[in-house]
Amino acid sequence: MLISPRIVDPPFVDRNWRARSGDPLPARLAMDSSDRSTQLTAAAAAETLRWWIEAGVDLALDESPHDRFAESAAPAPRLAPAASAAPSISYEARPAPAAAIAPDDAARSARERAGAAATLDDLRAELERFTGCGLKATATQLVFADGAPGARIMFVGEAPGGDEDRIGRPFVGRAGQLLDRMLAAIALDRTQVYIANVVPWRPPGNRTPTPQETAVCLPFIRRQIALSAPRLLVCLGGSATQTLLGVKEGITRARGVWREYQADDGATIPALPMFHPAYLLRTPAAKRQAWADLRKLKQAAEGLGA
Numbered sequence: 001m002l003i004s005p006r007i008v009d010p011p012f013v014d015r016n017w018r019a020r021s022g023d024p025l026p027a028r029l030a031m032d033s034s035d036r037s038t039q040l041t042a043a044a045a046a047e048t049l050r051w052w053i054e055a056g057v058d059l060a061l062d063e064s065p066h067d068r069f070a071e072s073a074a075p076a077p078r079l080a081p082a083a084s085a086a087p088s089i090s091y092e093a094r095p096a097p098a099a100a101i102a103p104d105d106a107a108r109s110a111r112e113r114a115g116a117a118a119t120l121d122d123l124r125a126e127l128e129r130f131t132g133c134g135l136k137a138t139a140t141q142l143v144f145a146d147g148a149p150g151a152r153i154m155f156v157g158e159a160p161g162g163d164e165d166r167i168g169r170p171f172v173g174r175a176g177q178l179l180d181r182m183l184a185a186i187a188l189d190r191t192q193v194y195i196a197n198v199v200p201w202r203p204p205g206n207r208t209p210t211p212q213e214t215a216v217c218l219p220f221i222r223r224q225i226a227l228s229a230p231r232l233l234v235c236l237g238g239s240a241t242q243t244l245l246g247v248k249e250g251i252t253r254a255r256g257v258w259r260e261y262q263a264d265d266g267a268t269i270p271a272l273p274m275f276h277p278a279y280l281l282r283t284p285a286a287k288r289q290a291w292a293d294l295r296k297l298k299q300a301a302e303g304l305g306a
Contacts, residue, residue: 106132106216114219120149120227123220127200133216135201135209140165143200145224146172151194152304153297154230155179156221157276158198158239159209165202170195175277179236182277182290186298194228196221198243214243226263231304233261233269234297237276245271251279256293258300272297 101109109132117123124144130136143160146169155171163173171179183189199209199217209217221244225233235241238251244261247254254273261271274293275286 101132103212103216107219110216110219114223117223117227120145120224123223123227127220130220133199133201133213135199135203135213138204139201141168143168143170143197143202145194145196146170147190147194148192149194149228151192151228152231153188153192153234153301154194154196154225154228154232155234155236156196156198156225156240156244157236160197160200160202161206161278162202170197171277174281178277178280182294185291186294186301188301194230196224198240208239214239218243222264225261225269226265230269232297232300233271235271235273237279240276241273245273247273251275256289256296258296270300272300 110130113126113130114123117126124142127142127144136142139160143164147155157170160170161173161175163176164170170176179195180190183193198221199213200220203209203213225244233244235244238254241247241251241254245254245259247259251273255275257273259271259273261269263269272293274297275283275290280287280290
């Protein structure tokens with residue numbers, strides 16, 4: 001229900017209502033007309049406001065008060081003669097939205113731009129200029145990577161969340177804090193690993209990226225892996241595991257088993273699928289399995305001298 005900000009007594013209030021119903025009448029409504037000059041106290045105003053809210057009035061309609069009963073009783077305004085010219089109204093032109101790129105053209109452009117990047121900085125610049133993924137238009141900024149480029153261990157997740165989108169670095173929200181604790185449990189931190197996502201822009205509402213969005217971004221993350229050249233790859237979550245390793249099974253069955261990531265140049269990188277930290281926050285019982293996977297990662301890293 002809408003009402004003007006000025007507090008007025010409802011016309012249906014009977015002054016003898018308190019005696020008949022036994023319910024307390026708000027102080028502002030119980031005042032006689034002779035008391036209307038008395039200053040309204042904060043307590044009385046709060047009591048009156050609660051009364052209006054319980055009556056269904058919960059939104060102010062305008063900046064200034066209106067007597068709607070008087071307005072409804074007033075005569076209707078006379079219409080201007082039909083011959084009079086209506087005032088001209090100018091509207092500010094809005095820029096037309098950019099034309100959508102066909103999926104095949106977007107994928108081809110992604111492959112060309114990713115292949116042209118000789119360094120990670122070049123790759124980031126190419127992503128900044130890339131317009132083939134619609135998520136770029138809804139995200140706040142590009143979320144490229146965090147950690148140490150060239151580290152022996154690289155973690156790849158699905159896509160940024162709200163905190164990552166705002167700050168511009170992957171895994172900085174609650175899931176990222178859990179990832180930091182997981183790394184600390186095996187004597188690692190962000191200065192010793194490299195972290196990225198398959199999709200570098202946040203999907204609206206933190207939804208799962210569509211297959212088309214993932215396919216368009218795939219050449220960039222593959223190039224990012226190639227330029228970073230990790231010795232071990234960790235795929236966090238089912239989406240990253242299926243996209244990078246080509247497995248069909250879910251993360252519950254795929255996790256904890258060392259697999260091979262096939263690079264574009266034919267080289268292979270040992271890859272370990274693990275539960276995504278966000279899943280562990282929702283399913284604490286799975287942390288026991290995650291700890292077993294972390295121990296496998298630690299053992300492999302120690303074998304590399306990492």
